[in-house]
Amino acid sequence: MAEGSDDIQALVALMARLPGLGPRSARRIVLHLIRKRTGQMTQLAQLLDSVAVNSRECLTCGNITDRDECAICADPARATREICVVQDVADLWALERGQAFKGRYHVLGGTLSALDEIGPDDLGIPSLIDRVTRDDIREVILALNATVDGQTTAHYIADALAGANVTVTGLAQGVPIGGELDYLDDGTISAALRARRRL
Amino acid sequence: MAEGSDDIQALVALMARLPGLGPRSARRIVLHLIRKRTGQMTQLAQLLDSVAVNSRECLTCGNITDRDECAICADPARATREICVVQDVADLWALERGQAFKGRYHVLGGTLSALDEIGPDDLGIPSLIDRVTRDDIREVILALNATVDGQTTAHYIADALAGANVTVTGLAQGVPIGGELDYLDDGTISAALRARRRL
Structure with a gap:
């Protein structure tokens, strides 16, 4: 031993x-x-x-908390009509560190995956649709990973919310801050070029 | 938050x-x-x-154990007259994984260091000298790091044991198993060359 x-x-x-x-x-x-x-x-x-x-999951958004409702859902200072949809709690933490978003969150707990047999009902998608209708949400921001599964999930949610009176947006894709073109993959450069902005 | x-x-x-x-x-x-x-x-x-x-330290050798005496010191099957001196418990664990040594250990808990004001009495050196005399030890193997502090400590212990009737040895230095000469530092290549063996 x-x-x-x-x-x-x-x-x-x-x-x-x-x-x-x-x-x-x-x-x-x-x-x-x-x-x-x-x-x-x-x-x-x-x-x-x-x-x-x-620890348990916030009954509203799925964030990790030590109460029934997480500090973000319970914060009256945060916008109630904007929901940012993330795959995991780790992504929620990352967005909170960025301090750019002042609305509420919705944690899916994964992405749709035919291979792993994960369908909409295995994720927080039905409860997201409920929240959008019930709370009169104005904007749903799909902050999902720029992977195939992430984007498939984003498209699925956008389709599912097409009937509701809500704006569905996604994160911008482009050159990361501090990024050097020489080190970026071709897909990112193409996406950044397609989404070019007037200065 | x-x-x-x-x-x-x-x-x-x-x-x-x-x-x-x-x-x-x-x-x-x-x-x-x-x-x-x-x-x-x-x-x-x-x-x-x-x-x-x-967890506590073995009263004999300084190994980490959950009893007064560690499993190695308490094992009657292990050679009682050979002590392998190591800097830390991590080194003892590494030697045990190698399964090449079947004697007892002595953990110094560090190396001599003039810079950090660590002298012989701060380490397990007096207790090592006691053990060598008391237990009629035949061989002390200094398995210390091949660093300046490690080798200084090895020389100090070898000097301190010069009067005792005990053989003091050190680990061989040379090319590691699987090592490629091209990637080795000059010091290791020189040491391996100086210590070359007849095949």
């Missing part, structure tokens, strides 16, 4: 299965934590337990 | 301080865990807590 005790071995094995980690980085993290076992490690255990017990 | 709740934000911040992780990978791991909050996340919290509470 190389790694000290059964628990340490189990901890390394569990850590190694986390996204982006492997056996080597897991061992490094576990040894670092054991060195700080009275402080950081205990604190990490407590926070993990607390988040595991208290 | 982008990240759901205060606890989630604190968890991301704590995770981001672990070696090899940053804010982005910490967020990814936390979201992954929240998705698996009833299984993997609870299990991780419990294991971290258990390891934090139960």
Whole structure:
């Protein structure tokens, strides 16, 4: 038994299965934590337990929260008639860091995928359509990934909302800020050229 | 508050301080865990807590264990008169994975460093000298890093043990298994050439 005790071995094995980690980085993290076992490690255990017990999905938008309704849905200062549709909570966090959007969100929890047999009812699409009708939404912004599955899902939602009295928009595609043309893929350059703007 | 709740934000911040992780990978791991909050996340919290509470240093060798004496020191099948000296527990684990050494270990907990004001008494060096005398050790293998600090520490220990009736050895230096000469640094090639062997 190389790694000290059964628990340490189990901890390394569990850590190694986390996204982006492997056996080597897991061992490094576990040894670092054991060195700080009275402080950081205990604190990490407590926070993990607390988040595991208290986290749930916002009943309105699907964001992760520790209440029935997330802080964004409960915030009266945010525009109520604009919904930004994202694939995952990670995308919602990314948009919030950008601080450019001041409306509400709707988390789909994935994209449509024929291959993985994920249909509209497996995602938050019916509840999105309900919200649009019920809350008299003015604009739905489809902030989905620029991948085949993401764009298929965007088109599906746009079609499903065609009958409702709502503007459906998508994120602009083009050269990222700080991007160098020489390093961009051909598709992005073509899209940026097609969507060129007068300065 | 982008990240759901205060606890989630604190968890991301704590995770981001672990070696090899940053804010982005910490967020990814936390979201992954929240998705698996009833299984993997609870299990991780419990294991971290258990390891934090139960881990301590082996009173003999300094290895991490959950008992007074680690599994290696307590194993009667392992040679009692050979001690392999390592800088950290991570190095001990690496040697155990190699399965080439069947004696006991001694963990220094660092290397001598004039810059960081780390002297012999801050490391496990006095206890190593005690063990060598008391347990009638035959060979001390200095498995220290091939860095300046590692080699300084090795020379210090070799000098300190010069009076004792013990053979002091160091790891061979040369071309790593699978190594390509073209990619090796000049120092390694020179060392391998100086230590060349008859085939």
